[in-house]
Amino acid sequence: MEEKSKIETAKPKKKDPRAMLQKLNRKPFLLKSSPHLQSEYSIEKIMRGVILALLPTTIFGVIIFGWHALFMILVGIFTCVLTELLFNLISGKKFKLTDGTSVITGLLLVLTLPPSFPISGVILGSVVAIFLGKMIFGGLGYNVFNPALLGRAFLQASYPVKMTTWILPNYAEADAITGATPLGLLKFENIFTSIKPLILGNIGGTIGETSAILILLGGIFLLVKKYADWRIPLSYIGTVFILGGIFWLIDPTQYPNPIFHVFAGGLMLGAFFMATDMVTSPVTNKGSWIFGIGAGIVLITIRLFGGLPEGVMYSILFMNGFVPLINRYTQPKTFGRLKNE
Amino acid sequence: MKLSTFKSGIHPNSFKHYSEKKKIEKMSVPDEVFIPLQQHIGKPAKPIVKKKDEVKTGQIIAEADGFISSVIHSPITGKVKKIDEFNHPSGVRSTMIHITKTGDDDWDLIDIPKDWKNSKKEELIEIVKKAGIVGLGGAAFPTQVKLSPPKDKVIDSFILNGVECEPYLTADHRMMLEYTDKVLLGMAITMKILDVKNGYIGIENNKPDAIKKMQQRIDELNYDFKVVPLQLKYPQGAEKMLIDAVLKRKVPVGGLPMDVGVVVNNVGTVFAVCEAVTEGKALIERVVTVTGAGINEPKNVLARIGTTFEKMIENSGGLKDETNHIYMGGPMMGISQHTTDVPIIKATSGIVCSIEKSVDEKISPCIRCGTCIRVCPMFLMPTKLSRLSELGKYDELEQYDIQSCIECGSCVYSCPSRIPLVQWIRVGKLKYNQLNK
Numbered sequence: 120m121e122e123k124s125k126i127e128t129a130k131p132k133k134k135d136p137r138a139m140l141q142k143l144n145r146k147p148f149l150l151k152s153s154p155h156l157q158s159e160y161s162i163e164k165i166m167r168g169v170i171l172a173l174l175p176t177t178i179f180g181v182i183i184f185g186w187h188a189l190f191m192i193l194v195g196i197f198t199c200v201l202t203e204l205l206f207n208l209i210s211g212k213k214f215k216l217t218d219g220t221s222v223i224t225g226l227l228l229v230l231t232l233p234p235s236f237p238i239s240g241v242i243l244g245s246v247v248a249i250f251l252g253k254m255i256f257g258g259l260g261y262n263v264f265n266p267a268l269l270g271r272a273f274l275q276a277s278y279p280v281k282m283t284t285w286i287l288p289n290y291a292e293a294d295a296i297t298g299a300t301p302l303g304l305l306k307f308e309n310i311f312t313s314i315k316p317l318i319l320g321n322i323g324g325t326i327g328e329t330s331a332i333l334i335l336l337g338g339i340f341l342l343v344k345k346y347a348d349w350r351i352p353l354s355y356i357g358t359v360f361i362l363g364g365i366f367w368l369i370d371p372t373q374y375p376n377p378i379f380h381v382f383a384g385g386l387m388l389g390a391f392f393m394a395t396d397m398v399t400s401p402v403t404n405k406g407s408w409i410f411g412i413g414a415g416i417v418l419i420t421i422r423l424f425g426g427l428p429e430g431v432m433y434s435i436l437f438m439n440g441f442v443p444l445i446n447r448y449t450q451p452k453t454f455g456r457l458k459n460e
Numbered sequence: 461m462k463l464s465t466f467k468s469g470i471h472p473n474s475f476k477h478y479s480e481k482k483k484i485e486k487m488s489v490p491d492e493v494f495i496p497l498q499q500h501i502g503k504p505a506k507p508i509v510k511k512k513d514e515v516k517t518g519q520i521i522a523e524a525d526g527f528i529s530s531v532i533h534s535p536i537t538g539k540v541k542k543i544d545e546f547n548h549p550s551g552v553r554s555t556m557i558h559i560t561k562t563g564d565d566d567w568d569l570i571d572i573p574k575d576w577k578n579s580k581k582e583e584l585i586e587i588v589k590k591a592g593i594v595g596l597g598g599a600a601f602p603t604q605v606k607l608s609p610p611k612d613k614v615i616d617s618f619i620l621n622g623v624e625c626e627p628y629l630t631a632d633h634r635m636m637l638e639y640t641d642k643v644l645l646g647m648a649i650t651m652k653i654l655d656v657k658n659g660y661i662g663i664e665n666n667k668p669d670a671i672k673k674m675q676q677r678i679d680e681l682n683y684d685f686k687v688v689p690l691q692l693k694y695p696q697g698a699e700k701m702l703i704d705a706v707l708k709r710k711v712p713v714g715g716l717p718m719d720v721g722v723v724v725n726n727v728g729t730v731f732a733v734c735e736a737v738t739e740g741k742a743l744i745e746r747v748v749t750v751t752g753a754g755i756n757e758p759k760n761v762l763a764r765i766g767t768t769f770e771k772m773i774e775n776s777g778g779l780k781d782e783t784n785h786i787y788m789g790g791p792m793m794g795i796s797q798h799t800t801d802v803p804i805i806k807a808t809s810g811i812v813c814s815i816e817k818s819v820d821e822k823i824s825p826c827i828r829c830g831t832c833i834r835v836c837p838m839f840l841m842p843t844k845l846s847r848l849s850e851l852g853k854y855d856e857l858e859q860y861d862i863q864s865c866i867e868c869g870s871c872v873y874s875c876p877s878r879i880p881l882v883q884w885i886r887v888g889k890l891k892y893n894q895l896n897k
Contacts, residue, residue, distance in 0.1 A: 147798065148786055148796070148798055148799075149784050149796060150798055151785075151796050152880070152883045152886070153789075153792060153795065153796075153869055153882075154792045154793065154872050154882070155792075155812075155814070156472050156473075156792060157873060158470070158472070158874050160874060160875075160876045161876045162877055218824065258825065260824075260825035260826050348830070397830070398828050401830070402841075402843070403833055406830075450841060451839040452839060453839050454700065454704075454711075454838040455710045455712045455715065455864070
C-alpha cells in the first residue's frame with residue numbers, strides 16, 4: 120500500500136500516460152501477454168476441413184444409394200446439432216451455435232449406416248452419439264469414445280437386423296455382386312470379392328464406406344492440411360496389411376489377401392476419419408503409433424476370428440478406451456533429460 | 461543438402477520484408493534519455509551520480525551491484541536532471557536516471573590495451589565488464605559472467621547466434637551484413653577470452669546474403685570460423701535449440717550451455733565486445749529494428765540506449781492512424797507497451813508497431829489434438845502444465861518439468877483452441893517459485 124502511494128506521488132504529471140494519450144488523441148494500445156502471433160489453425164478450420172474431406176464419399180453415397188441416403192444424412196446432422204443445443208440449453212450453458220463438431224458426428228454416424236436404415240434409428244443413434252457420446256462427459260474435448268462410433272455401437276445392438284441388411288448400389292451389375300458386403304460374403308459364404316469394385320465403390324456397404332478411392336482422396340487432403348495425424352491411418356492400415364498378409368501367406372484359400380483387407384469394409388473411412396478424431400486419440404506421436412497398431416490388431420482379430428464380418432468400429436472404440444493410459448506412458452522426455460532419468 | 465536444425469518448433473510468417481533491405485541508420489543523439497537501472501538479468505545497478513551532475517558520453521553513472529549485475533553508462537553528454545521512477549518497457553515503473561543533453565558527444569573511453577592479442581584474458585574480461593555488456597539478443601544476461609565459466613567447466617566451442625528467429629526483427633541480420641568485420645573481430649576476441657578454438661556461426665537460411673557475406677569475409681580475413689546455415693524454424697535462436705542444431709548437444713535439464721562445453725553469444729553482443737576492446741566504447745547504443753505494418757517507414761536504427769520509443773517512432777515516420785499495438789522485441793516473446801513514453805534499453809532488439817484486428821477472446825475447450833506437445837522445443841506437455849496451473853495445482857508442476865519451459869510461445873501460436881497455454885505456464889512458474897522459496 121505504502122509502496123503504491125509512493126509510486127502515485129512519484130508519477131510526474133507531464134509523463135502521465137493517459138495525458139499523453141489524450142494529447143496524442145489516440146486510443147489506448149492493446150496490452151497482452153506474448154505471443155502476439157497466431158497461426159491460422161483453428162477448431163473451426165479443422166472442422167470445415169473434415170466436412171470438406173468427407174464430401175466426395177458422401178456425394179458418391181447419395182448418388183449410388185439414392186434419396187433415402189440423403190434424407191438420412193440430413194436427419195442425422197440435424198438431430199446431432201439439435202441435441203447439442205438442447206443439452207446446452209437445459210444444462211444452463213451458453214446457448215451458442217455449434218462449432219461444427221456435431222455436424223461431423225452426425226455425418227460420420229450416417230456414413231457408417233446401411234443405406235436402407237430406418238429414420239427412427241438415425242434419430243436415436245444421433246441422440247445417443249451426442250448425448251451419451253459427448254455431452255455427458257462435458258462436451259467437446261472431454262469425451263473418451265468417438266461419439267459417432269458410440270452411436271453406431273448402440274444401433275448395432277438395438278437394430279441388429281437392420282444394421283446388416285444391405286441394398287445394392289443403383290447401377291451395380293446384378294451378377295457381379297450380391298446384396299451382402301464383401302466382408303459379409305467372405306465371412307458367411309467364403310466368397311472372395313475382387314479388388315477393383317472395392318476401390319471404385321460399386322459394392323454393397325454403408326453409405327460412406329464403399330468407394331475407397333474417394334475416401335482416400337479426402338483422407339490425403341486431411342493429412343496434407345494437418346487436420347489429422349498421419350501416423351494413425353498409416354499405422355492402422357499398415358498393421359492390417361501386414362497382419363492380413365501374414366495370414367494370407369499361411370493359407371490363401373481361407374484368408375483374403377491383404378489388399379482386400381485394406382480396401383474392404385469401413386477401414387478406410389475409420390482409419391482416416393474416426394481413428395484420427397483428435398479428442399479420442401493420443402496426444403503424443405509415440406501414442407499415435409501405439410493407437411494405430413493396436414486398432415489394427417483388434418480389427419484383424421475380429422475380421423478373421425470374431426463373429427462379426429467387420430471390426431473397424433469396435434477396434435477404434437477399444438483403443439479409445441486406452442488413450443488416457445497411452446498418453447500417460449508416452450509422455451515425451453523433456454529436452455535434456457537423460458534416457459534413464 | 462539437408463540443413464541442420466533442432467527437433468519440433470514452428471514456422472511462423474517472418475514479416476522481415478519490412479526492414480531486411482533497410483540499411484542501418486545512425487540516429488542523431490537525442491536531447492534527453494531515460495536510463496533504467498535495471499536493464500539486465502540480476503540485481504539493478506546502483507547510481508553513482510546525483511541530480512545536476514555533468515556526465516560525459518560513456519561515463520559510468522551506475523555501478524554493478526553484486527556478481528550478476530552490470531554497470532550502466534551515460535549514452536549522451538549532458539546533465540542529470542532527475543533520478544526518479546518512470547515507465548519501463550517491461551511494463552512496470554522503475555528507477556531511471558534522466559539525463560538531458562548539453563552538447564556534442566564528449567567521450568569518456570575505457571582504457572584499452574594497444575593490441576588485444578597480447579592481453580591476458582582477465583584484462584579483456586575486465587573491459588567487457590567495464591563496458592557494461594550484456595546479452596543483446598533479448599535476455600540481457602551480463603556477458604562477463606558468461607565469459608568467466610567456473611574452472612571445472614571445460615568450454616570447447618563458441619557459437620555466434622545469428623539466427624534471429626523472431627519474426628519482424630532484422631537488426632542482427634543487418635549487422636552481419638554491414639558490420640561484418642567488427643562482428644567477426646568481436647567473435648575472435650570472445651573466443652580468445654574463452655580460450656576456445658572451435659567457432660561456429662549459426663544463421664538461418666532465410667538470410668542467404670548474410671551467410672554469403674560472413675563466409676566471404678571469414679575467408680578473406682583468414683578466420684577459422686565455420687558458418688552453419690540452419691533450416692528456418694522458430695525458436696532456433698534460443699540457446700539450447702541453437703546448440704542442438706549446430707552441435708547436436710543437449711543441455712541437461714536445469715543446466716547451462718557451459719555444461720555441454722559451449723558458450724553462445726548474440727551478434728550484437730560480440731559487436732559490442734569488439735567496440736569495447738578495440739575502441740574503448742562502452743555499451744551505450746544498439747541496433748533496433750523499428751518495424752511493423754503500423755509504422756510509416758520501417759527501419760533499422762543505431763540508437764542510443766535511453767532514447768524514448770516516441771522518438772524512435774518519430775524517426776521512423778510516425779505511427780499510422782490504425783496502429784493499435786506496440787511491443788518491444790519480436791511478436792513471439794515481445795512485451796506489449798501501454799505507452800510510447802518508455803526508453804529503449806540494452807535488451808530492446810526491436811519495436812514492432814502493428815495493426816491488429818479485434819483481439820480474439822474466444823477460447824475453445826482443448827480438443828487434445830496434441831499440437832502443442834508436438835511443437836514444444838523442450839518436449840514438454842504445455843496442455844498439461846497450463847491445465848495444472850489453471851487448476852492451482854502448483855505442486856504438481858515440477859514433475860512435468862515446468863522449469864524447462866523457455867516461454868517461446870510456440871504452443872500458443874499453434875493451438876487451434878486459442879488456449880493461453882504459455883500465459884498459464886508463466887503464472888504457474890511464478891507461483892511455483894513463490895512456493896519453493
